[in-house]
Amino acid sequence: MELKRIHHVAVICSDYQASKHFYTQVLKLKIVAENYRPERESYKLDLALPDGGQIELFSFPNPPPRPSNPEAQGLRHLAFNVDSVAVYAAYLQAADVEVEPIRIDEFTGKPFTFFKDPDGLPLELYQL
The missing domain is CATH 3.10.180.10 (2,3-Dihydroxybiphenyl 1,2-Dioxygenase, domain 1)
Incomplete structure (x- = not known):
């Protein structure tokens, strides 16, 4: 199982x-x-x-608001795999979504970034 x-x-x-x-x-x-x-x-x-x-x-x-951002106890964020973080981040920015600067994961060497949904839920883009 x-x-x-x-x-x-x-x-x-x-x-x-x-x-x-x-x-x-x-x-x-x-x-x-x-x-x-x-x-x-x-x-x-x-x-x-x-x-x-x-x-x-x-x-x-x-519904009560999220207690803090993003280090509240419980689910920290939701991450999505994408082929290119840079391309998808540019798409989101063109749709007026604020996107954090792209960073590199220190352990995997993969690019990633964060953005938020309308309620401020942290969402992550992580490159395949």
Whole structure:
């Protein structure tokens, strides 16, 4: 018995429409399913990643903000593999997304950088 890969990562957003736009239009993730749960006043949006994994985007009334950035206890950031960090970072900047300067991982020698979703969730680009 062994773990195979990540199935999904769940993200709670404060502004559902802004986050839906960011993940589907800027990051270009495809919608698998979108459901509204009236009893919870909550949307659940399933987004497909190219490797078969998913991001679940949730909305809830008045979610508490992230305690600190990025060194809060719990999930630190979500990282995406890309063919070229520089090319994808330029694409994000053209879409008015602020991107940190590209750095080199001291252990692997691979380029990486960080940017944030509409709620300030740290996202990373990591070169294959």
